[in-house]
Amino acid sequence: MSASGLPFDDFRELLRNLPGPNSAALVAARDRDAQLTKPPGALGRLEEIAFWLAAWTGKPPAVNRPLVAIFAGNHGVTRQGVTPFPSSVTAQMVENFAAGGAAINQICVSHDLGLKVFDLALDYPTGDITEEAALSERDCAATMAFGMEAVAGGTDLLCIGEMGIGNTTIAAAINLALYGGTAEDWVGPGTGSEGEVLKRKVAAVEKAVALHRNHLSDPLELMRRLGGREIAAMAGAILAARMQQVPVILDGYVATAAGAILKAANPSALDHCLIGHVSAEPGHMRAIEKLGKTPLLALGMRLGEGTGAALAAGIVKAAAACHGGMATFAQAGVSNKN
Amino acid sequence: MSASGLPFDDFRELLRNLPGPNSAALVAARDRDAQLTKPPGALGRLEEIAFWLAAWTGKPPAVNRPLVAIFAGNHGVTRQGVTPFPSSVTAQMVENFAAGGAAINQICVSHDLGLKVFDLALDYPTGDITEEAALSERDCAATMAFGMEAVAGGTDLLCIGEMGIGNTTIAAAINLALYGGTAEDWVGPGTGSEGEVLKRKVAAVEKAVALHRNHLSDPLELMRRLGGREIAAMAGAILAARMQQVPVILDGYVATAAGAILKAANPSALDHCLIGHVSAEPGHMRAIEKLGKTPLLALGMRLGEGTGAALAAGIVKAAAACHGGMATFAQAGVSNKN
16 A cells, blocks of 8 residues: 555545445354353453454454554644653654563563554654644645555554654544543643643643634544644554454554544444553543443553553453354353253 | 361461561562653553562562463252253363363463363262251361462462352352342352342352351351352462462452452451452452452453453563563663653
């Protein structure tokens, strides 16, 4: 899939023509589940996950090439003093990912997940959303297309996460623009904003949404104005996964905001996505509820990097393993009251 | 550790002299955590798990030899018609575990966990608790001692689960005896009791607790009267893990009931235990709250076999991996606002 220069119209076309679930694979998975050596329903959410894998891959539930994709971007809004960390930390953490020293590296080793890091022009922060659009339409579309590369290498479960100093400010602005309420409803500490920094974060979100208020009814336009490169790339990755029959696990507050933009454009756009976890960011559960989803995990994490999605991938792998590997009542000679 | 013939007095002695957490290892883990390349607290519960591992192993957090122990027993109370499955299913499922066909086998492969199954005299069901004590003191103590063997092979994380047709009836009776309320508060569908079967289950629990009511103030006496072999063995395994500095993950409703007996004998008896998940059994969350615990997972599972504990072990392994493998700020050259 080539990246350069796709305008929004092509993405609008994609969003109008999203493929649906594979009913035959879903039925086959349900039939097999009913024969496995357990009471019906006894594996709870693991069974639903197996059915979801079948529906969105079109195959028997399996996870053989899980991948964590981390999208890293920098944000002009940091000049508003919305975070205690300098933007240089984004690149430092990308180095840390490459060196294997971050939390996500350890979880990927622990759960046998591949890892790809997408470094999105870190030396060129997006426009400060309190003063201008984050990205031009051309730049936003190109970044979405770049994000689509996440599935190009072949994967059957894509975990989507991010790194970007300032990006919980961006996510809060997106949620405020999409769902309304007050800035305080959507702004939280992120990577450590408190006191005066937190007040500036609230003010920046209010100012940005007010500035762009006449241009927010179109979700992609909203994305280029209030978003960022990792937001655009994650949206592209989610779309590409849908087209390529790759189920997705979304990570935290920022990844959820990227997904929310697609759902605003097409209510079915996240049907192939699970929410890996609800983070400690106060607005995350509210955002997840707006998506009509239930997170797999609730462990009070708030790191990003795809860490919550990667932990959830361990659950999804186990669900696929149960479905694929368990004996049937007939095979095991176990009595079945049914 | 030899098993045969320990009377309750030896277990009472153990319960009076439980070792506490290792403060030095806990402090060392907290010190290291503060240097890792993440904001303080950003890994949420994963950090608490790492500290818990340090405190109860006395070493830097690590999980190298995780083990799932399944204890299987049969119950005389099934003659009261409390379950739609025949007791023969217990042995059939033990065969299924040995053949690798059960859900727990797949999760153990998926999360790289060892598995041991303890077959507890399945041809000799315990006494029907509605008419007599489940076990003699000698038999109960011997079974506890047998359960202590779970840690004999060397493990650094013990997941405790069970299999036993009729044992959610047993667990409900234990909880009613320990915590009061009504039988309906503690009786749920288990492996599939509904309608008339469920009514008989409620009646059996009421009758059993009424029959033994004058002998329930001593937790070990309560265990031998209302419990079962897998209950006694799990209690022994929990105690042995404490003595051997092995952290424990308890599985579902029945494993929690075994733990509850120990906590009734010594309020600190489960400090080295996590609750892996809250099951779909309606009384489980109430029982967990009585233990003052928060389950790691809530996935609507109700299978037993240690499946919820084994899934949680994946989280615990990842927590240890993060703590042990992450770079420090100094190592990674990442700016730390602190």
